[in-house]
Amino acid sequence: MSEDKESAEAIVSEVHKKIRAAFDVFDHELNKTVDVREIGTIIRSLGCFPNEGELHDVIAEIEEEEPTGYIRFEKFLPTMTKVLMERKFRPIPEDLLLQAFEVLDKQKKGHLELEELTKYMTQEGEPFTQEEMEEMLSAAMDPDKNLIFYKDFVSMMTLDDPR
Secondary structure (H helix, E strand, O other): OHHHHHHHHHHHHHHHHHHHHHHHHHHOOOOOEEEEHHHHHHHOOOOOOOHHHHHHHHHHOOOOOOOEEEHHHHHHHHHHHHHHHHOOOOOHHHHEEEHHHHHHOOOOOOOEEHHHHHHHHHHOOOOOOOHHHHHHHHHHHOOOOOOOOOHHHHHHHHHHHOO
C-alpha cells in the first residue's frame, strides 16, 4: 500500500473516531442511536456550524424513511465524514464576525446595548429563538455594565482553526 493511501486512511480513521466520540456522548441508551434534536449539537461539537436550513438538509439525509425521532450512527457516520473531509460548515473567521458587529455599532462605541443586539438577532435574517438569545447573552454580556463588548465576545467565540 502506498504512503499516500495509508495517510488518507489514517486521516479517515481519525475523523471516524472523532465522530463516534461526539455521537456516543448523546447515545444515552448505548444502542447506536441519538435523539434527532441532538444532531445540531453533535455537529457543532465537531467544529461545524451549519445554519438551520443546512442542518435541516443534513437531518433529512440521515433520517429513516419513516422518521422515528432517532438517528442511527451507521447513517450519521458517512454523511458526517463527508462534511468533515470537505470542510463544510466552517466557522466564520474572526475578522468577518467583528465587521458584522461593527456594522451594528453605528456610533463606534465598541459595545452594543442589550436591546439593540436582541432586536437585530431576533428580527433580522435567520432569527434567533428566545432560548438561543438567552444562551448567547449569557456568554456575551458584561454582567456589571449590561453591555455587549463585542470584540471580547468575538475573541471568545472564535478558535484558531487547527486544520
